[in-house]
Amino acid sequence: MLSLKAVFAGYGGGNVLQSVDLECAEQTITCIVGPNGAGKSTVLRVISGLLRPSAGEITMDGQAIGDQAPDEILRRGITQVPQSHALFPAMSVHENVLMGGYLIRKNRRLLRDRLELVRERVPLVAERAHDHAGNLSGGQRRMVEIARCLMLDPKVILLDEPSLGLDPRSLAGVADLIHSLNQEGTTVLLVEQNVRLGLGLATHGVVMEGGKVRLTGTAAAIKDDPEIAALYLGGTRASPIPQNTPSTGPETTSV
Numbered sequence: 388m389l390s391l392k393a394v395f396a397g398y399g400g401g402n403v404l405q406s407v408d409l410e411c412a413e414q415t416i417t418c419i420v421g422p423n424g425a426g427k428s429t430v431l432r433v434i435s436g437l438l439r440p441s442a443g444e445i446t447m448d449g450q451a452i453g454d455q456a457p458d459e460i461l462r463r464g465i466t467q468v469p470q471s472h473a474l475f476p477a478m479s480v481h482e483n484v485l486m487g488g489y490l491i492r493k494n495r496r497l498l499r500d501r502l503e504l505v506r507e508r509v510p511l512v513a514e515r516a517h518d519h520a521g522n523l524s525g526g527q528r529r530m531v532e533i534a535r536c537l538m539l540d541p542k543v544i545l546l547d548e549p550s551l552g553l554d555p556r557s558l559a560g561v562a563d564l565i566h567s568l569n570q571e572g573t574t575v576l577l578v579e580q581n582v583r584l585g586l587g588l589a590t591h592g593v594v595m596e597g598g599k600v601r602l603t604g605t606a607a608a609i610k611d612d613p614e615i616a617a618l619y620l621g622g623t624r625a626s627p628i629p630q631n632t633p634s635t636g637p638e639t640t641s642v
């Protein structure tokens with residue numbers, strides 16, 4: 388469905404991404420993990436069109452999207468949930484969510500139908516419709532940020548650190564929402580510092596370091612990899628992931 392092949396991209400001072408290959412199959416949840424500065428958020432930016440790749444190919448359902456503008460990529464069904472604090476606090480939940488339908492604003496009927504769908508998928512949007520977004524808890528705000536993106540009924544949702552700043556209860560609510568959207572057919576690609584949560588939620592995992600993909604596999608295989616467990620799941624993070632990490636399971640491939 389979504390595919391990156393040998394993608395290079397950077398911010399002017401050289402390439403941050405160094406030949407990244409990534410595949411997200413339909414209705415999977417893929418979680419990218421890795422140390423700070425590995426290039427995880429840059430992968431999301433290059434997919435959503437905020438950053439143009441300097442080389443390589445990005446395709447969605449077989450169509451090249453690497454040279455498309457962000458609004459065109461949105462129209463193709465890929466939407467990125469912005470990092471936290473993306474809502475307008477003095478506007479109501481309803482108004483914030485409606486803004487997610489900007490691209491379809493001229494089709495009033497579609498806008499109304501989508502709003503209804505979003506209210507069903509994220510009941511908080513109906514329950515707190517007239518409250519100021521600024522009066523919501525962190526977890527509720529995150530849910531409304533995700534709900535707003537659903538106004539375009541995306542095929543793929545990109546999430547950058549959905550757990551950031553959330554308490555455990557809010558975290559569980561956001562994780563449930565991501566899970567249920569996936570169950571309803573949405574493909575999810577997320578970056579998550581909370582590796583346990585991210586890989587727990589995901590079907591597939593990708594480990595990045597230094598702008599490269601080091602390891603890909605099922606989330607379970609990545610979690611069971613002794614090196615990953617030691618580095619991210621309770622062990623001490625003493626050294627970077629070595630190059631050419633050997634694979635440990637039939638479904639894990641080192642890259």
Ligand SMILES: Nc1ncnc2c1ncn2[C@@H]1O[C@H](COP(=O)(O)OP(=O)(O)OP(=O)(O)O)[C@@H](O)[C@H]1O
Nearest residue numbers: 398403421422423424425426427428429430578580
């Ligand atoms: N807007 C920018 N301009 C210049 N350099 C940037 C920009 N954004 C990120 N970088 C650099 O690109 C590299 C990768 O950053 P990126 O945010 O993709 O990493 P990350 O893996 O998501 O890390 P983190 O977990 O810290 O967010 C870093 O060296 C960072 O300093």
